[in-house]
Amino acid sequence: MAAMVLNKCRTQFYRASLLHITRGFTSVTSPISTKPLTTPFQVRSIAGRADPVSGFADMVAETQRKYYMLGGKGGVGKTSCAASLAVKFANHGHPTLLVSSDPAHSLSDSFAQDLAGGRLVPVEGVDSPLYALEINPEKAREEFHTTSQKIGGSGVKDLMGSMGLGMLVDQLGDLKLGELLDTLPPGVDEAIAISEVMQFLDSQEYSMFTRIVFDTAPTGHTLRLFSLPDFMDTSIGKMMKIKQKLASATSTIKSVLGKREETQENYPDKLKELREKMAKVRDLFRNSDTTEFVIVTIPTVMAVSESSRLRTSLRKENVSVQRLIINQVLPPSASDCKFCAMKRKDQTHAIEMIQNDPELASLTLVQAPLVDVEIRGVPALKYLGDMVWR
Numbered sequence: 301m302a303a304m305v306l307n308k309c310r311t312q313f314y315r316a317s318l319l320h321i322t323r324g325f326t327s328v329t330s331p332i333s334t335k336p337l338t339t340p341f342q343v344r345s346i347a348g349r350a351d352p353v354s355g356f357a358d359m360v361a362e363t364q365r366k367y368y369m370l371g372g373k374g375g376v377g378k379t380s381c382a383a384s385l386a387v388k389f390a391n392h393g394h395p396t397l398l399v400s401s402d403p404a405h406s407l408s409d410s411f412a413q414d415l416a417g418g419r420l421v422p423v424e425g426v427d428s429p430l431y432a433l434e435i436n437p438e439k440a441r442e443e444f445h446t447t448s449q450k451i452g453g454s455g456v457k458d459l460m461g462s463m464g465l466g467m468l469v470d471q472l473g474d475l476k477l478g479e480l481l482d483t484l485p486p487g488v489d490e491a492i493a494i495s496e497v498m499q500f501l502d503s504q505e506y507s508m509f510t511r512i513v514f515d516t517a518p519t520g521h522t523l524r525l526f527s528l529p530d531f532m533d534t535s536i537g538k539m540m541k542i543k544q545k546l547a548s549a550t551s552t553i554k555s556v557l558g559k560r561e562e563t564q565e566n567y568p569d570k571l572k573e574l575r576e577k578m579a580k581v582r583d584l585f586r587n588s589d590t591t592e593f594v595i596v597t598i599p600t601v602m603a604v605s606e607s608s609r610l611r612t613s614l615r616k617e618n619v620s621v622q623r624l625i626i627n628q629v630l631p632p633s634a635s636d637c638k639f640c641a642m643k644r645k646d647q648t649h650a651i652e653m654i655q656n657d658p659e660l661a662s663l664t665l666v667q668a669p670l671v672d673v674e675i676r677g678v679p680a681l682k683y684l685g686d687m688v689w690r
């Protein structure tokens with residue numbers, strides 16, 4: 301029965317067959333005929349849009365450095381689309397850096413090459429230099445935590461207790477410092493890691509890159525980046541108060557005991573530096589001349605709803621979003637099996653949702669087909685890139 305149903309299915313899955321993509325062919329052939337198909341998946345703007353967004357020719361044209369951030373719900377194809385864009389930039393002459401700030405890195409899996417290690421790793425098989433960098437948000441979080449703890453965490457309370465300054469510990473209570481340090485907002489690690497990368501980008505080692513593509517963590521985390529400078533203001537303010545209280549208490553004690561003042565590392569300055577870096581990253585993201593945020597989604601109600609919320613948040617933060625990639629769209633069919641027919645109905649509904657969504661309807665939609673094999677390795681990414689980035 302299942303075989304009979306499947307036999308009726310004439311959905312023309314795009315033959316990203318291993319044979320084709322591992323040999324680097326880019327032509328698309330139908331599984332039921334050997335004739336090339338004319339792909340219907342193209343950059344197109346929605347009816348009524350006055351100014352269609354630039355195509356890949358414009359994305360590649362300028363020599364000035366550009367940043368592309370790809371974000372969206374988990375599992376929709378952010379890494380695949382980001383990696384395919386990076387490959388395409390590199391194959392069009394742009395030395396390109398692909399950065400993953402998703403704690404669950406998948407660049408190595410996507411390229412089928414070992415790109416791990418938190419340092420620049422060259423990607424093999426592309427025409428111009430393409431480097432990958434998997435940054436470690438966990439490490440950034442730990443560093444932030446250690447620095448904060450040194451200024452005023454439990455270490456301070458222990459120290460003050462041992463100095464007989466228990467009353468000051470009580471005064472610290474109202475600053476809710478412990479709470480502050482223990483409840484760093486989710487995504488703070490990713491944001492810190494991104495800001496660390498941004499400072500490298502000004503260095504000589506990174507100066508050759510003219511295209512920088514970010515594969516970001518799922519939706520909510522990326523958005524934290526924008527609220528962090530304010531969060532840092534609050535936390536730095538609290539830490540400065542503690543430092544002042546500590547400084548006056550310790551100098552009184554030391555003068556009584558006749559001890560010399562020790563030079564202390566200026567930790568709040570470090571936090572201020574971090575805050576400044578984050579503010580710089582936020583400003584860069586808001587600069588529509590250099591940066592574009594591309595939302596990736598799939599045609600399901602849940603993914604579309606999340607994309608709409610993401611777009612609202614990015615608009616409030618003045619981040620430029622011009623295109624929405626609708627990934628894994630079922631290809632055309634001469635006659636669907638029952639499963640494909642149901643799936644197509646759902647997808648059609650989700651695409652209509654996009655077209656009627658006030659946040660998403662104004663974007664240029666780029667449909668990318670569901671292909672019949674997993675997208676792994678440079679030839680496969682090139683294949684995907686040729687369909688998505690046109």
Ligand SMILES: Nc1ncnc2c1ncn2[C@@H]1O[C@H](COP(=O)(O)OP(=O)(O)OP(=O)(O)O)[C@@H](O)[C@H]1O
Pocket residue numbers: 373374375376377378379380381402404406518627628629668669670671672673674675676
């Ligand atoms: N158009 C497509 N056709 C078929 N498979 C696809 C397509 N796009 C992505 N995939 C596959 O879907 C899976 C998830 O893709 P990917 O890792 O790019 O998603 P992601 O959004 O980055 O995930 P995460 O949020 O977990 O980082 C991978 O196995 C990938 O090969």
